[in-house]
Amino acid sequence: MKGEMKELKLTVNGKPYESKVKANTLLVELLRNELKLTGTKVGCLDSACGACTVHIDGKAVRSCSVLALQANGRKVTTIEGVADGDKLHPIQEAMVEYGAIECGFCTPGMVMSAKALLDENLNPTREEVREAIQGNLCADEGYVKYIEAIEIAAEKMRGGQ
């Protein structure tokens, strides 16, 4: 029966979480509907727009393409877990300061994809930046300022000003 509930344990933004979910529950549904973490957006449910990008164990993943149960025992980070209290992450700071954000619907996914890149590589080439966010569709701002903001953030994170 499709309604059968399965045990699930995972860490979300550093906090342990235990629940029972239907086997067909998507990770994005768990995050948005159960945990009320609505910063993660649903754009397409086809893994094509990237608005639902989160991290699983530090890797950028489309949460619409993953079952909640596939995140069992893992560490999930969403946009709500990126800033340190009131202090924005340098990527967020750069996007705000540099005017990269327009309607903002793709922004959380864009931040998560950029963060996955910079967590591994603080010295990305422009091509690497483009590649990191190529799965994130934006519809209004042209990507130019997102790309530049991510490069500025990388520079700041390397210690330069």
Add this chain to the structure above:
Amino acid sequence: MEETFGNYSVIGKQMPRVDARAKVTGEAKYAADIELPNMLWGQIKRSPYAHAKILNIDTSKAEKLPGVMAVTTGKDFGGFKWGWSGPTRDEEPFATTKVRYQYEGVAAVAAISEDIAEEACDLIEVEYEPLPGVFDPFEAMQAGAPLVHENRPGNICVEYHWNFGDVDKAFAESYLVREDIFQTPRMAKGYIEPPAVIAYWPGPNRLVFQGAKGSPYFPYRILARCFNLPLSNVRVIQPFIGSDFGGTKNDMVHCDFAAPMLAKKTGRPVKLVYTQFDELTTCLRRHPMWITIKTGVTKDGILKATYVKAVADGGAYTRMSPLTMFLVGTCMTMPYKLPNFKYDAYNYFTNNPSSAAMRGHGLYHSRFAADVQLDMMAKELGLDPVEIRLRNAIENPEPGKVYETVNEVHMATCGIKECIEKVAEAIKWEERKKTKKVEGQKSYGIGFSAATYNSGTKLSAHNACAAIIRICEDGSINYLTGASDVGQGSDTVGCAIAAEVLGVVLEDIDIKRVDTAFTPVDPGSYGSRVTVLAGQAARNAALDAKQQLLEVAAQQFGVKPEEVEIKNKQVFVKSSPDRNMSWERLVRIACYDTPGKVIIGRGYSSQGITLLGLADLSKGVGDIGTNYSFTAQAAEVEVDVETGVVKCTDNSVIAHDCGFPLNPQAVETQVQGGSYHQGVAAALYEEFKMDKGQTLNPNFIDYMRPRAYEAPMTQVMHVITNDPYGPFGAKEASEGSCCSAPPAVINAIYNATGVWINDLPAQPEKVFWALKAHKEKKKGKK
């Protein structure tokens, strides 16, 4: 790096957007993020047929399904019809007697879960009698073709015939006359946020509606009429909006009627969220258009006359097609001087989803045709593409003077010449044109274009647009506007205008999302109208509040109000600045001194209505815009001559005359985005594939959208013309670049390969075959 403009304290400088922090942290709530206690989920039942009579709808099985709380069909709306304007009300909330496009809604369900609502829709039994349909305008115009609307003979939705000057005489006198046919594609609006809405009734006669709508006063008026409510009882509260490029988020889609009706029936909040599939199969699209353009020029390339015949697929319902067809024609007389102009427009009903406004509305189609044809003529005349544009460009009128086109469009400023010169210089055209750049199988070319767009668009009704500035007793400020920021940055610009006028800083101004219970009325976010018109309202409201405060200050200083000024939060006597007090102190005196004042500034936009009268859509004369932006673009493309794959390179520049950039950073982002997402997208990537009314690629995998890895790092240059009809000289930013990008890209492909692509988009297969045919033709000639 940071450029500033004008001698101002707040505007003309880089400023962080007022809503950026909420968006970058994920705190910003969009419609689908809203949850209410006791909420139900709604779902739409849709027709599998593109054209069919509805014989019967049986909802009894669905109603009996446990968890289903209500079902609604079109009959519940008592014959209510709506449309873009009074005479074009041809659409029902749900089809009752006939469906006119595939997946048109016929019923809706509210249930305790999304799954149950979906299951219930499957249980609704609808009996149809399928009808033959018409699926493009050329089928629709055939004698005896099936009628989409029985009362609309010939399937004609809109028809205009305009004639200015003497086109035939001018053609006869021309040195060169060319006629070409161009085609623009059927396109999605492409925003990432699909429609979503939550509605509830806090009292028997009171409706609250929170939907993904970019123009909240459309649903406000339409729902009041639909549910027979006084406007005072319709409360539309704006969530954040995940972009709006016209059409779907301007006015209504099925969920916007379903949620209020189901909420009324159940007494509980009802939420509906579309999938991207729903959006891409049923929501409004950019018109596909077939444009025949005939132009005559002198030997020196001076434009003598243009005749345009535009044929459009309007889809199933009228929606905004009358405005679209007007816009296709009206700005043909800009940005180049054109003394004779004739226009025939035909928009047909078909059994496709309805077409409507989209960023670059109307002008994008005809500017593409005209600016590519201009390059074709330049080639035939042996003229440089930059030179032919400069020779024809409208000059910037002297201060105090107005340029009038042959169809009575007026402009006080026009920076197009400077724009063209700037892009040619930035892309180093004089050097570049001497060499042909080829690397292996990649051929490179540069294309130019010039465009205009109407800003501060004003229509025949609902122009009222106001602002309120409330000064709180501690000196902080509430700015209330009915204008919606859908991503373009108007909230920030409105706050900045208020701060500039009042002499305070941006952080002192608070703005909330539109709430029709409190904010003053505004037409909506379309036609690049918000900055120019709502911006003027904000300025006037701030001036009103400031005047009230200056009177208090004048009393304190013992001078006249006009002798006092407020700057950088200091209030001082102009002639002796040492006589001063802080902003906070002045406000406290005003609010606390007996009897205590309540400082509320009111302002409305007047320019939208009183400047030179309104445009006449059927005659094609007059101003749709308050003023007009100008854009010139130079784009380099890389064409893989083996595969036909074209991409824009980072060698990409746009010079934009937005009058005065109130927020330069936002202007740049708007111009870059408009060019890439809605311009280059049309030129290279996007097109719906259709088969008898069925959309074959309704997802972002098969329907290709422009992504980051091919995004040109377009450089934006500001051209300042300080338009007298915009607040602080401002005109629109972004829709102009939607119109300049397609011709620039297509002209660049020609420059790289010698091949013209007249029908967009220039997808690889099309370019491949065109290159092959071109090669064979060349061989044949040898």
